[in-house]
Amino acid sequence: MEREPSGPIARLMHELGKLPGIGPKTAERLTHHLLAASRPQVYALADALRAIKDSIRPCRQCCQLTEHELCDICADPRRDASLICVVEQQRDLAALERAGTYRGLYHVLHGRLAPLDNMGPEQLTIDRLVERVRNGGVQEVIMATNPTLEGDGTALYLSSLLAPLGVRLTRLARGLPSGSVLEFANSQMLVDALEGRRSF
Amino acid sequence: MEREPSGPIARLMHELGKLPGIGPKTAERLTHHLLAASRPQVYALADALRAIKDSIRPCRQCCQLTEHELCDICADPRRDASLICVVEQQRDLAALERAGTYRGLYHVLHGRLAPLDNMGPEQLTIDRLVERVRNGGVQEVIMATNPTLEGDGTALYLSSLLAPLGVRLTRLARGLPSGSVLEFANSQMLVDALEGRRSF
Incomplete structure (x- = not known):
């Protein structure tokens, strides 16, 4: 017996409901x-x-x-062009910029290698990255893909392509999240934290 | 040190962030x-x-x-035109339609009397409601304004206008919400539930 307004109102609810995290209730409220x-x-x-x-x-x-x-970051002469930080998504870049310490450039892959989702190297901006490194001037490429199976796989694939070009390859540190409590850390976090321990 | 993308991206985040329930984080994710x-x-x-x-x-x-x-409901000959259910907002009408039992017509006030927010009778569709009742054919007006101070005040004001027109005036029942537990009912719910008690 559901009876919703027809036409434009229903259409807007439908379109809003396609957005991530917006269910039918929220779509109706927003409409x-x-x-x-x-x-x-x-x-x-x-x-x-x-x-x-x-x-x-x-x-x-x-x-x-x-x-x-050319984006604001690439066009900024104060950024260190010898450093490239590789991220999966633009939102990862935004998160790093908010942290405010990184002064190099970026490379946005627009995805990660995920064979099950049909995301192969040709769907990403990998060629463009290799070309950038090959053109010279780059000393270090920081892999900032997500610390997940697919993110790690993507970083591994990239490093196999970039290693022959004589560039330094690094990845973001892993360990305990700052501000967290050890009690609630999962075992992978603890493994990473032990493995990556540093002397005082 | 915050550095967000300028131009269209920032503008979309800003516009999305104006929507109710969408904070800066959600606006960024949606963007x-x-x-x-x-x-x-x-x-x-x-x-x-x-x-x-x-x-x-x-x-x-x-x-x-x-x-x-003329809306779908008003244009539907199967709806009972002798009944008008007065609601504050269109979303209240949608909620009642979803419940699926009401077969009369509606009247949407587009607000409630709220002197502190400068919402007086002239900001609402009250004149139009009085005119509908005066035109005849209406036997009952059901006040379905919210069970709040302002909703009750609006219903009271409307009933003072409509009573002289010889129409039956009712309001939605109040009491315990179905499916709730008595333990967590607030005192006003319990007062309403006692006051409105019915014999088996």
Whole structure:
């Protein structure tokens, strides 16, 4: 006996419901909010959505999505161009930038190797990375793929391609997350923490 | 040291962050999802947003937002036109329709009387409701405003306007929420439940 408003209202609920973490209840709540919102506000959101598809493209160097041909980071002369940090996704880059200590450049793979999901090397920006390293000037490539089976696999594959080019290859440290308690660390965290222990 | 992508990406995050229940973290996650999503999908969402402002208007009878001049419910000859259920918001109507038992018509106030928020009778669709009742054919008006101070105040005000028109005025029952446990009911629920007790 469910009887929802037909047409545009149902369509908006449907489209919002496709977003990650937005279930039918939230989609309905957002739709009712937007119905009551002012026209300029709703238009601003619609325009912002279109804009990311109309005016955003991959940076020709690091492949992060940007509105310029060369992204702000690659174009910044204060960044250390001899360092490349390889990340799976743009959001990983955003997280690292928020941390605020890294001053090198990035390379965004736009995914990780995942044969089961049909993600092979040709779906990623790997060729572009190899080309960057081959062009010279790069001293170190930091693998910042996720500490997961697929992330590690991707890093391993990349290192096999880059090692012959004579560049230093590193990966992010693993261990206990800062601010956590040992009691709740899982065994892999503890294995990593022991393995990577450092002297005072 | 925060350094976010400038331009369209930041703008979309900003617009998404204005939505209720969507904080900066969620806005960022949604933005990264949409950056990776296909152009048709993002356009579909943008178009659905514009559509609710371009093709939606209040039903000329019950004031719910609809794409037609007369909404689906008001236009349905199987609905009982002698019954009007008054709700504050369209989402309240949607909740009642989902319950599936009510077969009368609605009236959407688009708010409640709230002097502190500058919501007076002229901001609501009260005139239209009085006119509907005055036009005849209505036997009962069910007040389904929220069981809050402002909702009750709005229902009281409406009943003072409608009582002289000789229509039956009722309000939704109050008591224990079905499926709840008495132990956790607050005192107002228990007062309502005792006051409204019925014989087996």
